[in-house]
Amino acid sequence: MKGEIEICDLSFAYPGGRWALRSVSLAVAGAERVALLGANGAGKSTLLLHLNGLLRGRGRLRIGELWVQGSVLPEIRRRVGLVFQDPDDQLFCSTVEEDVAFGPRYLGRPEDEIRGRTDRALQLVGIDHLRGRAPFEMSEGEKKLAALATVLSMDPDILALDEPTAFLDGRSRRRLIEVLGRLSQTMVVATHDLGLASCLLPRAVVLHEGTVVADGLSEQILDDEDLLLKCGLI
Amino acid sequence: MRGTARVRPGLPLHPRTLWIFALCYIVAANLAGGSSWWGLVGLSFLLVVVGWMLSISWRKVLRGMWIPTPFLAAGVAMVFTTPGDVWFVVPGVDLPVTVQGGWKYLEIAWKVYLCWTVAAVVFQSRRPEEILQGLAALRVPAALVGILAVMLRYLEVLVGEGRRTLRAKTARTGRARLGFRRLSRDAWLFRVYGALVGNLFLRALARAQRVHLAMLARGYDGRLLPSPGEGRMTEQDWGMVSLAVLLPLIILLGGGR
Amino acid sequence: MFSFLLLHIPDGFLSLSVSGCGWLVAAAVLAWAVRRTSTRLGEAAVPLVGVLGAFIFAAQAVNFPILGGTSGHLLGAALAAILLGPWSAVMVMTAVVIVQAVFFQDGGLLAMGCNLLNMAVLAVFSAHVVYRVLGRLSPRRWWAAVVAGWLSVVVSAAATGVELVWSGMFPASLAMPALLGVYGLVGVAEGLLTASAVGFLERSRPALLEETPLVEQDTAASLLTAGMTATLAVILLAPLASEAPDGLEHLAEHAGLAGTEVAPWFEVFPDYAIGFLGGTPISVVAAVAVGAVAVFALTSLVIRSISGDETV
Numbered sequence: 001m002k003g004e005i006e007i008c009d010l011s012f013a014y015p016g017g018r019w020a021l022r023s024v025s026l027a028v029a030g031a032e033r034v035a036l037l038g039a040n041g042a043g044k045s046t047l048l049l050h051l052n053g054l055l056r057g058r059g060r061l062r063i064g065e066l067w068v069q070g071s072v073l074p075e076i077r078r079r080v081g082l083v084f085q086d087p088d089d090q091l092f093c094s095t096v097e098e099d100v101a102f103g104p105r106y107l108g109r110p111e112d113e114i115r116g117r118t119d120r121a122l123q124l125v126g127i128d129h130l131r132g133r134a135p136f137e138m139s140e141g142e143k144k145l146a147a148l149a150t151v152l153s154m155d156p157d158i159l160a161l162d163e164p165t166a167f168l169d170g171r172s173r174r175r176l177i178e179v180l181g182r183l184s185q186t187m188v189v190a191t192h193d194l195g196l197a198s199c200l201l202p203r204a205v206v207l208h209e210g211t212v213v214a215d216g217l218s219e220q221i222l223d224d225e226d227l228l229l230k231c232g233l234i
Numbered sequence: 235m236r237g238t239a240r241v242r243p244g245l246p247l248h249p250r251t252l253w254i255f256a257l258c259y260i261v262a263a264n265l266a267g268g269s270s271w272w273g274l275v276g277l278s279f280l281l282v283v284v285g286w287m288l289s290i291s292w293r294k295v296l297r298g299m300w301i302p303t304p305f306l307a308a309g310v311a312m313v314f315t316t317p318g319d320v321w322f323v324v325p326g327v328d329l330p331v332t333v334q335g336g337w338k339y340l341e342i343a344w345k346v347y348l349c350w351t352v353a354a355v356v357f358q359s360r361r362p363e364e365i366l367q368g369l370a371a372l373r374v375p376a377a378l379v380g381i382l383a384v385m386l387r388y389l390e391v392l393v394g395e396g397r398r399t400l401r402a403k404t405a406r407t408g409r410a411r412l413g414f415r416r417l418s419r420d421a422w423l424f425r426v427y428g429a430l431v432g433n434l435f436l437r438a439l440a441r442a443q444r445v446h447l448a449m450l451a452r453g454y455d456g457r458l459l460p461s462p463g464e465g466r467m468t469e470q471d472w473g474m475v476s477l478a479v480l481l482p483l484i485i486l487l488g489g490g491r
Numbered sequence: 492m493f494s495f496l497l498l499h500i501p502d503g504f505l506s507l508s509v510s511g512c513g514w515l516v517a518a519a520v521l522a523w524a525v526r527r528t529s530t531r532l533g534e535a536a537v538p539l540v541g542v543l544g545a546f547i548f549a550a551q552a553v554n555f556p557i558l559g560g561t562s563g564h565l566l567g568a569a570l571a572a573i574l575l576g577p578w579s580a581v582m583v584m585t586a587v588v589i590v591q592a593v594f595f596q597d598g599g600l601l602a603m604g605c606n607l608l609n610m611a612v613l614a615v616f617s618a619h620v621v622y623r624v625l626g627r628l629s630p631r632r633w634w635a636a637v638v639a640g641w642l643s644v645v646v647s648a649a650a651t652g653v654e655l656v657w658s659g660m661f662p663a664s665l666a667m668p669a670l671l672g673v674y675g676l677v678g679v680a681e682g683l684l685t686a687s688a689v690g691f692l693e694r695s696r697p698a699l700l701e702e703t704p705l706v707e708q709d710t711a712a713s714l715l716t717a718g719m720t721a722t723l724a725v726i727l728l729a730p731l732a733s734e735a736p737d738g739l740e741h742l743a744e745h746a747g748l749a750g751t752e753v754a755p756w757f758e759v760f761p762d763y764a765i766g767f768l769g770g771t772p773i774s775v776v777a778a779v780a781v782g783a784v785a786v787f788a789l790t791s792l793v794i795r796s797i798s799g800d801e802t803v
Contacts, residue, residue, distance in 0.1 A: 054447050074453060082451045088391055089444040092384060092538070094363040106453035136390045154452065260502050260601050264510075301596055302501040309504065311669075315662055342503055342660075349502030354596050362594055377525050377536060378585070384541025385548070385586050386594070392542075392549035400553055428687020431550045431565065435574065435688070436696065438546035446538040456534030 001065050003030035003157040003186035005051065012046055012057030020046040021057060022210040028186060030157075035197035035218055036190040038207035039232030044190035045085070047207070048160045051188065052080035064157060078107060081151030081185075085162040087143035088135065096122070096138075096146045097131040103154040121153035125179050141172025145179065158186040165193045194233065198222055206231055244289030249360055249368025251471040251478075255284070256356040258478035263348045265485045267341040273485045274344050280481075281352055288359040295354045302350045306343055313339050362386050376458035388441070396434050403430060498566070498647050499591060500606055502599030506658040508773060513654065514604030520612050524581040532579070540579060544586035547571055551587070568610055569618035569643040569685045573636060574692070574700070577619040584611035609650040614643040618685075632693070633686040640685030641678035648674035657772050 005028040012021040020043045028034055036044045049055040051063070053073045061068040063076050084090045093099040100121050104114045122128040125145040135143060144164060151159065164180070165173045173193075177200055180187070189201055197204055197218050204221040206214035208231045214221055221227065228234045259277065266273030285292060318334030357365055363383065370379045403426055467475075505513070528536050547567040554564050567587070571580035588606050592598040598606045618639040625635035652670040656663045692699055764774045 049447070052451055054451060074455075077451055077453055082448075084444065084448055084451075086444070088388075089441065090448045092387055092445050092448060094361075094383065094387055098363070102454075103452040105459055106455070106457075135387070150452065257600060260599070261507065263503065264507050264601065298596060302503075305499075305501055305504070309660065311665060312661060315665055346501050346503035349599055349601075350596055353502075353593075353600055357593055357596070365593060375522075375525050377529055378521075378582075380537040381541045381544065381582065381586050382589060384538055385544040385590060388542050388545040389548055389590070392545040393552050396549040396553050424683045424687045425691075427553065427684055428689075429691045430553065431570070431684065431688040432691030432695070434549060435546055435570075435692065436699075438542055438549075439699075442539045442542035445542055446535050449538055450534070454534060456536075458537070 001030070003032075004028065004062070004064055005158065005186065005188070006060075006062040007047075007050075008060040008062075010047075010050060010057050010059035010061060012050065012055060020210055021050075024059075024207075024210070024212055026205060026212065026215070028188060031184060031186055032203060033187040033201045034189070035201035035204040036188055036207065037192075037194075037197065037204055037221070037231070037233055038190075039192075042207040042231070043210040044207055045162050046210075048082060048162050048188065048190055051158070051160050052077045052082050054082070078154055079157045081154055081156035081159050083144075083147050083151055083159065083161040083164060085166060087140070087147040090147040090150060091135040091143060094134055095131070096127065096133050096135070096149070099135075099146065100131075100149045100153045103150060107154065117153045117155065121149040124152055124182070125149045126175075139172070140167050141169065141175065144168065144172070144176055148176075148179065152183075156185060158188070159183065161187070161189045161191075163191055163193075164189060165191065165196050192233070194222055194228075206233075208232075244359055245287045245470060246468075247288075247474055248371070248467060248471050249364045250371035251368075251467070251474050252356045252360065252365075253368045253372055254475050255478040256352055258481050259352045260349045262481035262485045263345050263352075265482055267345060268489070271341075273488055274341070274348065277348055277481075277485075278344075281348060281355065284352075285355045288355060290355050290359050295351060295358065298354055299347065299350065302346050306346055309342065310339060312342070380458045384445070388445075391441070392434065392438055395437060396430070399430050399433060498606070498610060498651055499588075499598030500602040500609075500651060500654070502601050504658065504660055505599075505602050505605060505654055507601070509654050509658045510601040510604055512604075512773070512776070513602070513606075513608050517604045517607035517612060520581065521585055521607065524578045524585070527578040528582050536582075540582045540586065543571075543575065543579075544583045544590070547583055547587050548590065565684055566610065566614065566644055566647065566681055568614035568647070569622070569636070569640040569681065570688055572615045572619040572643070573622050573639060573685070573689055577615055580615045580619070581611050584615055587611075605650075605654045609647045609654075613650050614647040617646040618643040633690045636686035636689040637682035640682035641675075644674050644678035644681045645671065648678075 005026070007024055007026040010021055010024045011019065013019045020041075024043070024047065036047065038044050046055065050057060050061055050068075053068050053076050056068075063079055066072045066076060066079075068076055091099050093102055097118060100118045101114050104117045109117070118131075119128070122131055125148050127142060127145050127149065130138060130142060130146065133142075135146070138146065148161075148164075161180075164176060168176065173196075177196060180200060187201070189196070191197060201218055204214070204216065204218040205212055206221060206227065213231065214224070214227055225234070259281075263274070263277055266277060285295070313331045313335035314329045316332050316335035316338050318332035320330040321333045321336055323330050360368075363386075366379055366383055366386075369382070370376065528540060532539060547565075547570070550567050550570070551564050568580065568584050571583050574580075575583060585607055588598060588603065588611055592600060592603050592606070621642050622632070622635045622639040625638055626632040629635070648670045649667070652663075652666045655661055656666050660666070689700075764778055
């Protein structure tokens with residue numbers, strides 16, 4: 001059950017009437033790694049925001065043994081670490097160390113545990129030397145790693161990443177993929193980066209105009225040119 | 235703004251102490267002058283000593299001293315408006331400069347630069363987040379401190395976005411800079427600037443909503459938790475606070491107003 | 492480049508008593524604004540107000556050349572009031588003034604109370620009131636935004652002038668015409684910029700100005716705020732009231748009746764002064780303030796007893 005995701009018939013419309021998700025159903029096993037593919041506006045980010053209850057659509061959603069509802073949101077948000085597309089949205093404290101400690105602090109952990117979690121998260125992504133830096137002093141790649149560290153310090157069961165390799169140069173992209181490859185959590189990654197999907201994420205789910213149009217092995221889906229063309233992925 | 239202007243490690247005073255010192259110093263500077271010019275001399279000397287103790291870069295401080303100058307330039311009118319003995323009359327405009335006006339302006343200018351410099355020395359000796367910790371330690375409402383912290387964090391981001399947008403708009407006009415050369419011909423530029431500001435607002439609002447979501451995603455629920463390591467007051471802190479509190483009293487007892 | 496907005500008073504210009512008064516009023520309004528904003532926005536207050544404070548700062552950082560060698564930039568109080576409502580705008584402008592003073596040393600620390608009063612309170616509420624009132628007169632609200640922007644700068648400048656006069660820096664006969672003259676012109680640019688930004692938002696996101704959760708739509712609160720702002724302005728300007736005889740006194744002098752009036756059987760604050768404070772500006776302000784509070788309390792009592800409405 002740990003790290004499992006079950007989405008049952010999820011639909012969501014933004015104010016103004018645009019349907020971003022239509023009857024999406026999906027099941028992800030613990031420790032599984034899934035690529036969420038789709039063109040811009042397909043509903044990938046919207047789906048990710050549902051995983052930790054930031055958006056609440058129609059339908060049901062289970063994280064581990066908990067069905068997502070108001071009373072369990074704090075625990076859901078502890079279990080699902082959401083990494084936003086723009087790291088500047090996620091790094092809202094003055095230093096990296098403060099940002100990484102933010103989550104455990106709000107979980108009410110004691111100070112020595114907060115320090116321990118912060119150290120471990122920074123070491124895991126390899127930016128311990130940047131702990132005292134301000135976000136604006138860092139490169140885009142470093143900010144992405146810092147954003148990842150901010151959710152790792154909460155010891156999540158599931159990682160939901162929104163376009164993690166966007167705006168990264170080759171070296172930063174390789175470094176991030178290497179870090180993600182070392183992690184053991186369940187992973188759902190919304191991405192346009194088909195290379196990332198093929199090397200890191202064995203399963204792919206394709207969203208098109210808010211619905212799931214394909215779900216299977218990444219290898220097979222990425223070979224289906226007609227499907228990729230139809231969904232705006234190439 | 236980012237980072238400290240130190241050349242070597244300075245006295246490790248708590249940020250709260252620095253706030254108290256700056257405020258008491260400014261009160262003392264306001265009380266000094268009149269018949270007690272020695273007070274201003276003493277405060278000037280003290281400022282140099284404190285700057286040395288905090289190990290700040292005087293070059294950086296002095297570079298910023300132009301900031302109060304426009305206000306002082308506008309204030310030069312007081313040499314004409316202060317009643318008193320005429321010192322000389324400005325030829326051409328027949329405006330009498332009074333002796334009392336001259337001394338008053340000198341005193342005001344001295345005080346303005348002392349007050350400005352103590353704030354620069356104190357606040358440039360620490361990182362911005364430490365300055366905010368000092369505010370929190372002085373029991374300023376946590377919501378306001380939280381707002382200031384977020385604002386500081388996103389200043390560079392939004393100023394950068396504004397400058398990039400301005401650069402992009404300027405490039406499309408074929409000019410080196412967007413400016414009003416002749417108001418009748420360039421009035422349309424108000425629409426350009428208005429669109430720039432309007433766009434910046436939309437981007438800021440979207441960013442604010444995303445930051446809010448990011449905070450919620452990591453467990454934020456509106457409570458503003460005290461930052462760790464508020465720190466106890468050391469002997470040096472108490473010494474500095476005592477000096478700070480005594481400053482205005484010394485000036486008052488010495489004939490200040 | 493000489494920046495044309497000189498409203499951040501540095502320390503050393505204002506007397507301690509004027510600075511203290513400024514802090515008292517600003518702190519009271521700010522405390523209320525913190526409470527109102529926290530209640531309305533909940534946990535969104537810190538991120539929303541913080542980032543939008545950075546927006547106003549960034550908008551102020553966009554310098555535009557006006558005439559060779561000079562540049563201008565937005566004050567932003569009117570824009571904040573129109574887009575965010577008065578209380579959120581007070582918070583945003585407060586954050587801006589504090590950051591400018593503490594981290595850029597633009598404006599004093601003791602003088603910050605007056606700077607907050609001028610730019611975060613008076614400028615915001617004057618703009619808010621004017622925009623709400625004039626905006627109801629026409630669906631095209633851009634001209635209301637022009638007047639709101641202009642007035643925010645003029646009111647801020649006038650308050651700065653009053654504070655400098657009270658501090659004994661300049662005579663009112665010099666300071667007020669000079670400040671109002673200069674900032675009457677500067678305010679035109681503020682008004683036009685504010686209007687064009689609001690106009691852009693009305694064209695591109697018309698629903699935003701109605702739907703943003705930050706905007707307060709409470710008409711009663713707006714009118715109450717308007718009234719209180721106007722009252723506060725009168726209280727602060729009271730020491731500058733003309734000492735020339737008013738219409739009735741002039742008529743009495745003309746008819747030869749001056750000096751024949753019967754003395755009142757008791758006086759609370761004769762000649763708008765509080766005894767132990769003497770004839771100082773502070774004494775006049777305090778006397779007028781006490782009178783205003785008394786009138787407000789009496790009016791509330793009367794309306795309550797007539798309408799039976801506990802919310803009045």
